[in-house]
Amino acid sequence: MLRIPRKLADTIIDLAYAALPVKVCGILGGSNGIVSAIFPVRNISGASEHFILDPAQQFSTMKEMQDQGLEMIGVYHSHLENPAYPTSDDIRMAHSPDLSLVIVSLKKLDNPILKSFRIREGHVEQEQVEYR
Ligand SMILES: [Zn+2]
Numbered sequence: 354m355l356r357i358p359r360k361l362a363d364t365i366i367d368l369a370y371a372a373l374p375v376k377v378c379g380i381l382g383g384s385n386g387i388v389s390a391i392f393p394v395r396n397i398s399g400a401s402e403h404f405i406l407d408p409a410q411q412f413s414t415m416k417e418m419q420d421q422g423l424e425m426i427g428v429y430h431s432h433l434e435n436p437a438y439p440t441s442d443d444i445r446m447a448h449s450p451d452l453s454l455v456i457v458s459l460k461k462l463d464n465p466i467l468k469s470f471r472i473r474e475g476h477v478e479q480e481q482v483e484y485r
Contacts, residue, residue, distance in 0.1 A: 354480055354481045354482075354483055355388070355426075355427065355453045355455065355469040355480055355481070355482045355483065356383075356386055356387040356388065356483045356485055357381070357387070357388040357482065357483070357484065357485070358388070358389075358484065358485055359484040359485075361388055361389075361390075361391055362467055362482070362484060364391055365379075365391060365429050365455065365457055365467065366457055366465045366467060368391075368393060369431035369457045369459055369465070370459065370465070372431070373433070373459070374433065375396070376396055376398075376402070376404065376430060376431045376432070376433060377393060377396060377429075377430065377431045378393075378394055378395075378396040378404035378406060378428065378429060378430035378431070379391055379392050379393040379394045379406075379428070379429055379430075380392045380394055380406070380411070380414055380415075380418070380425055380427075380428055380429075381425070381426045381427040381428065381429060381453065381455065382418045382421070382423035382424065382425060382426065383423055383424065383426045384422065384423055384424055386426065387426075387485065388426050388427070389423065390418075390421070390423060391429075392414045392417070392418065394406045394407055394410045394411055394414055395407035395410055396430065401440075401442060402432050402433070402434060402435045402440045402442070402443075403430070403440055403442035403443045403446060404428075404430035404443075405446070406428070425452065426452070426453060427452045427453030427454060427455055427469070428448065428452060428453075428454060428455070429454075429455035429456070429457065430443075430455075430456060430457075431456070431457045431458070431459060432456055432457070432458040432459070432460065433458075433459055433460070434460060435458065435460060436458050436460055436466070437456045437457065437458035437466040437467065437468040438456065438458075438468070438470075438477070439454060439456065439470055439472060439477050443456075443472070444472055444475055444477060445475075447472035450471055450472060450473040450474075452471075453469045453470070453471065453480060454469065454470045454471065454472060455467065455468070455469045455470075456468055456469075456470070467482070468482070469481075469482050
């Protein structure tokens with residue numbers, strides 16, 4: 354289950370809109386399994402509907418989170434053409450089954466969809482999002 358304040362979920366959606374036509378990605382930081390901060394990271398994957406966090410920025414973000422006493426709870430990225438479901442590249446490149454993979458789809462521009470998944474050995478499991 355992903356536990357996230359509604360305001361932060363809305364922030365991810367706002368960031369995705371603001372970046373159009375570029376896809377966004379970033380890291381969800383928090384503690385005790387609850388997201389408390391969002392750290393946008395440059396997406397260096399280019400055109401396809403998956404994401405690669407800029408390694409240098411990922412490193413500095415991890416450091417920043419550590420300084421704030423936060424853990425990495427998950428990662429988020431936006432889809433522009435695809436629904437809010439992991440693409441084959443997302444599945445192949447999944448970081449860890451312990452991380453939530455949040456996808457915001459702007460396929461229907463007036464109806465953004467945010468969903469969260471876990472990827473375990475190539476298997477996609479949608480997880481519940483609890484807004485707090
Ligand atoms: Zn994707």
